Amino acid sequence: AYTSAKPHIGNTYEIVLADVIARYKRLQGYDVYFQTGTDEHGIKIEEKATAAGVKPQEFVDEVAGEIKRIWDLMNTSYDKFVRTTDPKHEKVVQHIFKKMYDQGDIYKGEYKGLYCTPCESFWTESQLVEGKCPDCGRDVSIAKEEAYFFKMSKYSKWLEEYINNNPSFIEPVARKNEIMNNFIKPGLQDLCVSRTSFKWGIPVTFNDKHIIYVWIDALSNYITFLGYNPNGDSRDTFNKYWPADIHLIGKDILRFHTIYWPIMLMALGEPLPKQVFGHPWLLQGDGKMSKSKGNVIYADDLVDFFGVDAVRFFVLHEMPFENDGVITWELLVERMNSELANTLGNLVNRTISMSNKYFGGVVSNRGVTGDVDEDLKAVAVGTYARVSEKMESLHVADAITEIFALFKRCNKYIDETEPWVLAKDEAKKDRLATVLYNLCEGINIGASLLWPFLPETAERIAGQLNTGLREFDSLDVFGAYPDGNKVTDTPEILFARLDIKDVLAEAERIGELQRAEAAGGEDQKEEENAIDIPAKDEIEYNDFGKLQFQVGEIIACEEVKNSKKLLCSQVKIGSSVKQIVSGIKAYYKPKEMVGKKVMVLVNLKPAKLAGVLSEGMLLCAEDAEGNLALMTPEREMPSGAEIC
Numbered sequence: 001a002y003t004s005a006k007p008h009i010g011n012t013y014e015i016v017l018a019d020v021i022a023r024y025k026r027l028q029g030y031d032v033y034f035q036t037g038t039d040e041h042g043i044k045i046e047e048k049a050t051a052a053g054v055k056p057q058e059f060v061d062e063v064a065g066e067i068k069r070i071w072d073l074m075n076t077s078y079d080k081f082v083r084t085t086d087p088k089h090e091k092v093v094q095h096i097f098k099k100m101y102d103q104g105d106i107y108k109g110e111y112k113g114l115y116c117t118p119c120e121s122f123w124t125e126s127q128l129v130e131g132k133c134p135d136c137g138r139d140v141s142i143a144k145e146e147a148y149f150f151k152m153s154k155y156s157k158w159l160e161e162y163i164n165n166n167p168s169f170i171e172p173v174a175r176k177n178e179i180m181n182n183f184i185k186p187g188l189q190d191l192c193v194s195r196t197s198f199k200w201g202i203p204v205t206f207n208d209k210h211i212i213y214v215w216i217d218a219l220s221n222y223i224t225f226l227g228y229n230p231n232g233d234s235r236d237t238f239n240k241y242w243p244a245d246i247h248l249i250g251k252d253i254l255r256f257h258t259i260y261w262p263i264m265l266m267a268l269g270e271p272l273p274k275q276v277f278g279h280p281w282l283l284q285g286d287g288k289m290s291k292s293k294g295n296v297i298y299a300d301d302l303v304d305f306f307g308v309d310a311v312r313f314f315v316l317h318e319m320p321f322e323n324d325g326v327i328t329w330e331l332l333v334e335r336m337n338s339e340l341a342n343t344l345g346n347l348v349n350r351t352i353s354m355s356n357k358y359f360g361g362v363v364s365n366r367g368v369t370g371d372v373d374e375d376l377k378a379v380a381v382g383t384y385a386r387v388s389e390k391m392e393s394l395h396v397a398d399a400i401t402e403i404f405a406l407f408k409r410c411n412k413y414i415d416e417t418e419p420w421v422l423a424k425d426e427a428k429k430d431r432l433a434t435v436l437y438n439l440c441e442g443i444n445i446g447a448s449l450l451w452p453f454l455p456e457t458a459e460r461i462a463g464q465l466n467t468g469l470r471e472f473d474s475l476d477v478f479g480a481y482p483d484g485n486k487v488t489d490t491p492e493i494l495f496a497r498l499d500i501k502d503v504l505a506e507a508e509r510i511g512e513l514q515r516a517e518a519a520g521g522e523d524q525k526e527e528e529n530a531i532d533i534p535a536k537d538e539i540e541y542n543d544f545g546k547l548q549f550q551v552g553e554i555i556a557c558e559e560v561k562n563s564k565k566l567l568c569s570q571v572k573i574g575s576s577v578k579q580i581v582s583g584i585k586a587y588y589k590p591k592e593m594v595g596k597k598v599m600v601l602v603n604l605k606p607a608k609l610a611g612v613l614s615e616g617m618l619l620c621a622e623d624a625e626g627n628l629a630l631m632t633p634e635r636e637m638p639s640g641a642e643i644c
Contacts (some may be wrong), residue, residue: 001014001015001036001037001038001039001067002038002039002044003038003039003040003045003059003060003063003064003067004044004045004048004063005048005063006063006066006067006070006298007066007067007070007298007299008289008296008297008298008299009282009297009298009299009302009311009315009327010281010282010283010289010327012070012074012299012315013279013282013315013319014248014249014250014279015036015070015071015074015076015078016074016076016312016315016316017248017279017315017316017319017396018034018036018076018078018248019034019074019075019076019077019078019452020316020396020452020453021246021248021391021394021396022034022077022078023077023451023452023455024391024452027451027452027471027472028388028472032079033079033080033226033237033241034077034078034079034080035078035079035080035082035221035222035225035226036071036076036078036080036081036082037080037081037082037083037084037221037225038060038063038064038067038068038081038082038083038084039084039214039217039218039221040060040064040083040084040085041084041085041200041201041202041211041214041217041218042120042198042200042201042214043117043120043195043197043198043200044117044118044120045059045060045200046198046199046200047117048624049200051624056200057085060083060085064083068081070298070299070300073299073300073303073308074299074303074308074311074312075308075309075312075455075456080225082221082225084217084218084221086225088224089220089221089224089225090202090217092220092224092228092229092230093202093212093216093217093220093224094202094203094204094205094212095229095230095231096216096220096230096264096268097193097204097205097212097216098205098206099230099231099268100150100264100267100268101148101206103267104151105150105151105154105267106148106149106150106151106193107148107149107151108146108147108148108149108207109146109147109148109149110144110145110146110147111143111144111145111146111147111149111192112142112143112144113142113143113192114128114140114141114142114143115140115141115142115143116133116135116136116138116139116140117141118133118136118138118626119133119135119136119138120213120214121133121135122143122192123140124189126186127182128140130565130583130609132583135252136252136626137565137583137626138622138626139622141536142536142537143197145195145196145197146196146210147192147193147194147195147196147210147213148192148193148194148204148207148210149190149191149192149193150190150191150193150216150260150263150264150267151190152188152189152190152191152259152260152263153187153188153189153190155188155263155266155267156184156187156188158266159184159188159259159262159263159266160180160184160185162262162272163176163179163180163184163258168274168275169258169272169274169275169276170254170258170275170276170278171275171276171277171278171394172277172278172321172322174322175251175254175278175322176258178254179254179255179258179259183255183259184259188259191215191260192213193212193213193215193216194210194211194212194213195210195211195213196209196210196211198211199211201213201214201217202217215256215260216260216264218256219256219257219260219261219264220264222242222244222247222261222273223238223242223270226238226241226242228242228270230268242270242271243270243271243272243273243274244273244274245273245274245275246273246274246275246276246277247261247273247275247276247277248277248279249276249277249278249279250278250279250281251278251279251280251281252281254276254278257276257278258276258278261273277394279319280319280320280321280322280323280324280325281324281325282315282318282319282324282325282326282327283324283325283326283327284296284297284326284327284328285326285327285328285330285331291514291515291517291518291625293511293514293515293627294510294511294512294513294514294515294518295511295514296514297327297329299311301510302314302332305503305506306332306336306498307495308456309454309455309456309457310332310336310340310495312453312454313335313339313340313400313453313454314327314331314332314335314336315327316396316397316400316453317335317339317397317400317401318331318335318397319396319397320397321394321395321397321398329503329504329507330500330504332503333498333500333503336495336497336498337497337498339404340494340495341494341495341496341497341498342497343404343407343408343411344404344407344457344494344495345493345494345495345496346411347407347410347411347414347439347443348443348461348464348491348494349491349493349494350414351410351414351436351439351440351443352464352465352487352488352491353491354419354420354436355436355440355487356487356489356491357423358419358423358432358433358436359433359436360486361486361487361488361489362484362485362486363433363436363437363440363481363483363484363485363486363487364433364437364483364484365433365434365437365479365481365483366430366431366433366434366437367430367434368430368431368433368434369434370417370431370435372413372416372417373434373438375409376409376410376413376438376442377438377478379405379406379409380406380409380441380442380445380446380478381445381475381476381477381478382476383402383403383405383406383445383446383449383475384445384449384472384475384476385476386402387399387402387403387449388472390402399453400453403446403449403450403453406442406445406446406449407443407446409442410439410442410443410446413435413438413439413442414439417435419432419435419436422435437481437483440465440481440485440487441478441479441480441481443461443465444461444462444465444467444469444470444480444481445470445475445478447461447462447465447469448462448469448470448471448472448475449472449475451469457494460492460494461494463488464487464488464491464492465481465485465487465488466485466486466487466488467481467482467485546603547601547603548601548602548603548642549599549600549601549602549619549642549643549644550573550574550599550600550602550640550641550642550643551573551597551598551599551600551633551637551638551639551640551641551643552571552572552573552578552580552597552598552599552600552602552616552618552639552640553571553572553573553595553596553597553598553639554569554570554571554572554593554594554595554596554598555570555571555572555577555594556569556570556594557569557570557590557591557593557594558590559585559590560581560585560609560610560612562610563585563610564585565583565584565585565586566581566582566583566585566609566610566612567581567582567584567585567588567590567593568580568581568612568614569581569582569593569618571598571600571616571618572639573600573602573616573639573640574639574640575640578600578602578615578616579612579613579614579615580600580614580615580616580617580618581609581610581612581613581614582614582617582618582620584618584620584628584630586628587627587628587629588630596630596632597632597633597636597637597639598618598619598630598631598632599618599619599630599631599632599633599643600616600617600618600619601616601617601619602616603616604616604617618630618631619631
């Protein structure tokens with residue numbers, strides 16, 4: 001995680017996903033090493049620390065501590081939490097840089113390019129999307145400085161062949177196609193790997209006015225903390241656990257992990273990770289998360305209201321394999337009530353309660369079977385194979401759905417057998433006992449599979465059943481629940497149903513606090529008053545005079561089809577109307593736009609954006625978080641008024 005700010009629920013999804021995979025593989029008998037941590041260098045950190053009035057190390061210490069607190073709150077079972085400001089890491093990175101320089105893979109030159117500060121990335125003109133950074137959509141600026149470069153072009157053909165010969169190296173396939181078509185096939189440019197315009201980073205040992213650019217620093221953490229030594233004699237832990245079986249990363253940093261990192265490893269003579277999985281994003285339902293909107297969702301806020309396992313369930317269940325997922329407070333309540341409280345919680349509570357009511361809590365298999373038993377047993381003993389198949393291909397949401405299919409089958413079994421009816425007939429008491437035994441066994445199998453996903457809940461279920469969770473290799477057998485066992489006589493509610501009104505009231509309270517912090521907090525004010533951007537080349541007054549700015553009135557607005565970012569506005573400027581396409585969909589709804597007076601660059605050469613003609617540009621301001629706001633006149637001005 002990058003130490004620029006407290007992680008929101010989208011950031012937290014990644015660590016929960018990684019934790020599920022690690023727990024699952026451990027239960028399958030693998031020796032798992034699970035590493036996570038924080039990337040702590042770069043210009044963005046330096047700028048944020050300056051705005052906060054603290055040293056960069058103080059800033060990252062606080063944010064890294066908060067990230068670790070959230071990871072621990074979410075009950076993640078990482079083996080090591082690492083930080084790239086660790087002196088041991090920094091020293092090895094310096095050795096890595098020097099080795100690649102000595103062998104001719106790194107050389108000194110001068111860089112001039114289009115730079116995105118938030119992403120800390122250089123781009124070519126052709127890679128920009130609508131003139132903006134293709135990763136985050138923000139403005140880029142021209143940057144020029146002396147720098148060291150890595151000869152990416154030297155390894156371009158090798159990397160293309162490697163990816164083609166190892167089809168599972170990049171997953172999902174759509175991500176692989178994106179990397180191949182957009183970056184590798186057009187040809188790799190040499191990579192800028194040092195900076196002189198800021199100081200918060202690891203110095204180059206043989207030229208201390210340079211600091212090592214963030215990606216060589218950040219990516220190397222995967223091997224430095226395992227004990228890698230570029231000069232030989234790496235520790236046993238490196239030899240044992242490298243190459244990694246999987247790098248689990250967000251799709252926004254896939255390029256760095258599937259181009260820069262493999263080439264770095266190739267240059268070092270080390271094997272590549274077996275797979276890089278670029279997971280999708282978890283998006284806020286009503287647009288981009290922003291404190292000024294009061295809609296940022298943090299894991300600890302959700303945990304306070306829903307509990308840890310409910311939050312784990314939601315982020316795992318709602319994320320498709322390769323498409324972005326959506327999170328809203330309303331959807332959280334729906335899943336809590338329908339899946340967790342009803343499907344699972346009610347099943348366990350009814351089964352335990354009936355066992356106590358009819359048999360004093362003693363669960364016995366009397367062997368009196370019915371026609372519906374075989375189907376329940378088949379579903380139960382087949383669930384592990386289905387879950388395992390999904391987990392093998394990292395279809396984690398589908399895996400948890402298979403487990404809940406077993407719980408739903410158990411609920412159906414209750415409806416089919418009607419234990420309350422059987423209880424009225426003394427002659428059917430043995431059949432009733434068998435039904436309750438089958439339910440306890442089915443629930444125990446489901447809980448054993450559930451543990452990697454919802455560990456606390458699985459353990460609570462086993463506790464109520466008064467038995468242990470089963471090993472995976474025993475889950476293809478039905479009947480392992482101890483005959484004659486006694487369940488708890490005090491069943492507990494696993495998940496309580498929630499009232500949507502109470503939840504939305506809490507969401508509004510949290511939103512008000514965020515809006516107040518964004519509008520009135522001193523820290524935010526300092527940051528807003530101290531935003532610096534790289535200076536562009538000076539222009540002559542005559543150059544500025546070529547630009548024509550006027551006040552426009554938006555008379556109609558609609559979303560651009562098949563675009564996640566664009567709105568198309570009809571803007572009245574004096575007696576004429578221009579059609580203008582703008583990347584502000586995340587910040588304004590079409591109906592909000594109508595009637596606004598805005599500032600317009602009217603003599604911009606027309607161009608097509610997403611296939612729609614745009615005849616000008618609406619002017620916006622951007623805050624430190626990347627949020628956009630339309631520039632509007634302070635006083636009432638007529639449409640067409642000149643801005644000068």
